[in-house]
Amino acid sequence: MSKAKERKENQQSIDVEHWLDAYEQMVKIREFEEKVNELYITAKMPGLSHLYSGQEAVAVGVCQALNRDDYITSTHRGHGHCLAKGAAVGRMFAELLGKVDGYCRGKGGSMHIADPDTGNLGANAIVGGSAGIATGAAFSAKHLGNGRVSVCFFGEGALGQGLFYEVMNMAQIWKLPVIYVCENNLYNEYTHYTETTAGSLVDRAKAFGIHTEVINGQDVVEVYETALRLVDRARKGEGPAFLLANTYRYYGHHVGDIRREYYRSKEEETDWQENRDPLSILEDWLLESGTTDPSVFARIRSDVNKEVEEGAQFALDAPYPDPSEVDQHVYC
């Protein structure tokens, strides 16, 4: 927040269109997740979902710094990453409902959305499971010389997995264009990360000599500007980076995790939502800059709400896969 205020000095150079696009994307993720929760509560969605609400600035800020053909890997809490990388709302909902028009023809579901058209190598339901994939994509980008960058999104809980230390080591040895984006939303499922973490999160990457940055993950301006720098140095062959974004998960571990007082307080939740909300922070900054009128935000929210409602309806109306698809796509 303070950094956002400092930026008032440079108000004249604000690219309003860029930030309103960021705002729209963050609103889209927020509205999408609200709708997912509604679909769960009304028993229209099979299974569970892990909502990204509260963390929108991280996905949007990082993905705005990427090209469409750059790669990302995502997590079980992946809807935000997929949308920020360019996925369409309707096909996302269709996948969550197990419909044939979903990104994976209904075979993946909430935790496995993948989309080659937007460089999305896939969300992964094994915590930390995509670290190797993201690093391998960077390996091939370097060897093929196609200038692409790979971003590995993961939560702080994934740093409990050994795979991360194996691949960060290789990424640094071989100067691979991969950015490890650690979203510290404070909770490894239902346990505060300080109970499971020795030392500091960022020191894990520093041990390999990897370039690290720690940012306020609620401020999309700070996320974007940092990501842009890291993407630029990765593209120039200067090697991997580790970006620690401090953020917060508004909902529980998943949609069914509604009684949370035993592991975190209502006061803490309210504090983040009222004082550190990524949408409010961006709104405040744009308003203070004098470049944007409040009605602009209202219009964007209204447009996005319509898009999300239409997307959900498209998915509800879409057909289920034909039973003959059950053994298709096991092999190429």
Added chain:
Amino acid sequence: MSTVKTASRELTFGQAIKEALAEEMRRDPTVFVIGEDVAETGTPFKVLAGLVEEFGTDRVVDSPISEAGITGLGVGAAMTGMRPVVDIMFGDFVTLTMDQMVNQAAKIHYMSGGKWKVPMVLRTTMGATRRSAAQHSQSLHTWLSHIPGLKVVVPSTPYDAKGLLKTAIRDDNPVAFFEDKLMYSSIKGHVPEEEYTIPFGVADVKRTGTDITLVATSSMVHVALEAAELLAEIGLEAEVIDPRTTLPLDKSTLIHSAKKTSRAIVIDEGHEQYGVTAEIASVIADGAFYYLDAPVKRMGAMDVPVPFSPVLEDLTVPTPESVAETAKVLCGKK
């Protein structure tokens, strides 16, 4: 052997594997090898010796001792335009790659609705009696043969190893390729100069016979062939069938042979319990039930961790003598 050989050139099992890799690396610049001590060392078995001189360290990549990491890196590289050959020095270490093989490589094509592909090969070893004890002697191909989305190759001859490895590298699916480390230099055979590949899921009849079918994999093919010679001395003609790939499995050739001979033994160096032998025996029992004159017998590695002492270790794997004895019983010659 049923396969026609067009030249008299002989290579060892290890030489055939290196030749397949070198040919595929020349043909396709996206093929690379990554693993522990694969470059200047050419692996501790020296199978890859000389490869780095031709292709350089960018394509024959010495990795840290990080089996999960290099397998995961291989999955990602395979999805994005490369054809990695991940070298896992000892088959026992595939346990360290299991999340990447089972949860990632095997499922990515399916989970993405057929959009992403993982054209990766994991090369590793198998086989006991090398006096390497319990953590360097296992044959764990059964583990991966259990998983839809993977393909599993268990070659027994230099000719098969070369043709199957070339097919594995060109396959768009993840393939696990198990090489018996004792065969690298001990097994020699004809390998033609000319280009060839061998399709997956096609068993090879290594010896024809009419009295009993011996289905065998990898080094057990040689055990079965020696057993067949012992049986021939008492007038029993064994047919030796090598499935060559356990996944996909050429069921029809196995069933056809069992129907012809009415008796079958399945021999494989994985543990007997829940093993490849169990699957194949079940396939034969199911497909040839009305033609069988005896229950299908299974011979795998003894269900104990592989012991170090040679006296003990040699007891744990099928031998030509033990296979011949079992065959005689099945044929009522004992």
